[in-house]
Amino acid sequence: MDISNRKIFSTLNPRNVWIPIILGLAIAVLLFMSDDQVSWENLGILFQPARLFPLLIAFLVIISRDAGYIYRIRTLTGERLSWKSSFYVIILWEFSSAVTPSVVGGTAVAVFILMKEGIPFGRALAFVMLTAILDNLFFVLFAPLVLWLSQGDVFSGIPDNIFDRGLPFFFWLSYSLIALYTLVMSWALLFHPRGFKWFLLKMTTLRWLRRFRIKANQQGDEMIIASQELRGKPLDYWLKIICATIFVWVARYLMLNSVMAAYVDLSWGQHLLTFGKQLIMWIVMLISPTREVAERRSSFFSSFFNRF
Numbered sequence: 001m002d003i004s005n006r007k008i009f010s011t012l013n014p015r016n017v018w019i020p021i022i023l024g025l026a027i028a029v030l031l032f033m034s035d036d037q038v039s040w041e042n043l044g045i046l047f048q049p050a051r052l053f054p055l056l057i058a059f060l061v062i063i064s065r066d067a068g069y070i071y072r073i074r075t076l077t078g079e080r081l082s083w084k085s086s087f088y089v090i091i092l093w094e095f096s097s098a099v100t101p102s103v104v105g106g107t108a109v110a111v112f113i114l115m116k117e118g119i120p121f122g123r124a125l126a127f128v129m130l131t132a133i134l135d136n137l138f139f140v141l142f143a144p145l146v147l148w149l150s151q152g153d154v155f156s157g158i159p160d161n162i163f164d165r166g167l168p169f170f171f172w173l174s175y176s177l178i179a180l181y182t183l184v185m186s187w188a189l190l191f192h193p194r195g196f197k198w199f200l201l202k203m204t205t206l207r208w209l210r211r212f213r214i215k216a217n218q219q220g221d222e223m224i225i226a227s228q229e230l231r232g233k234p235l236d237y238w239l240k241i242i243c244a245t246i247f248v249w250v251a252r253y254l255m256l257n258s259v260m261a262a263y264v265d266l267s268w269g270q271h272l273l274t275f276g277k278q279l280i281m282w283i284v285m286l287i288s289p290t291r292e293v294a295e296r297r298s299s300f301f302s303s304f305f306n307r308f
Contacts, residue, residue, distance in 0.1 A: 054259070064247075136181065137186075154279075
């Protein structure tokens with residue numbers, strides 16, 4: 001894992017925030033302009049006077065979400081971090097996640113931040129890996145629950161002519177990959193890290209994978225170090241961090257519900273549907289590199305405006 005000071009500080013440069021903002025706004029505008037289902041009448045609802053109380057709720061939800069993250073990281077570290085240090089860690093971690101794709105170096109940044117707060121490398125790596133597993137576990141457990149409660153309505157309002165296989169196919173494909181990744185990482189981190197390292201080294205004996213052998217050996221060693229740090233944790237430790245994970249993700253998605261409620265009246269069923277569509281969309285977005293899937297995302301967003 002590359003956690004060199006130069007690379008990390010380059011990632012945490014505040015000037016980097018303008019790149020995702022500009023790209024995000026440009027892509028959002030292009031997607032809405034290219035979607036026939038979105039009209040200025042639909043978007044005009046955003047310029048109507050908003051109700052104050054739901055906006056206050058949205059603000060409180062944001063604060064609660066960050067407070068949940070702060071509580072989780074402090075609990076994860078066994079309260080080795082003070083509340084002030086936990087606050088700084090979460091703010092920098094959220095910033096790095098916003099400006100840097102996780103595949104580029106989000107994990108390295110998080111480990112670096114924890115190490116700067118006095119957490120040894122092995123423990124910092126274990127905590128970061130565990131947060132990733134817990135976050136994925138939330139999707140694995142709650143996505144089927146949302147589908148069951150909504151009776152499949154989370155897929156409604158989406159045209160079927162964009163993809164022949166339809167959105168449910170890509171949802172279940174992405175969900176299966178997330179579930180498999182979570183299962184493998186949980187097994188490797190919590191139960192059998194040496195077996196995981198053996199598997200990586202065995203895979204890299206193949207001719208077309210040999211160039212990854214050094215990296216695989218490093219990843220295996222890091223998994224063993226991280227696993228050793230999590231051995232023997234009491235039950236209340238796991239219950240606290242699991243509950244905190246559920247809380248922060250529910251709060252993250254309830255923010256949109258609160259903002260929408262500031263402009264339109266939503267029933268409890270519509271609140272559940274909005275929450276469920278966000279969860280399903282997030283899972284689908286994890287494997288959507290093509291233009292066709294991006295178009296489906298746009299239709300997914302526009303279904304909110306057409307419905308209300």
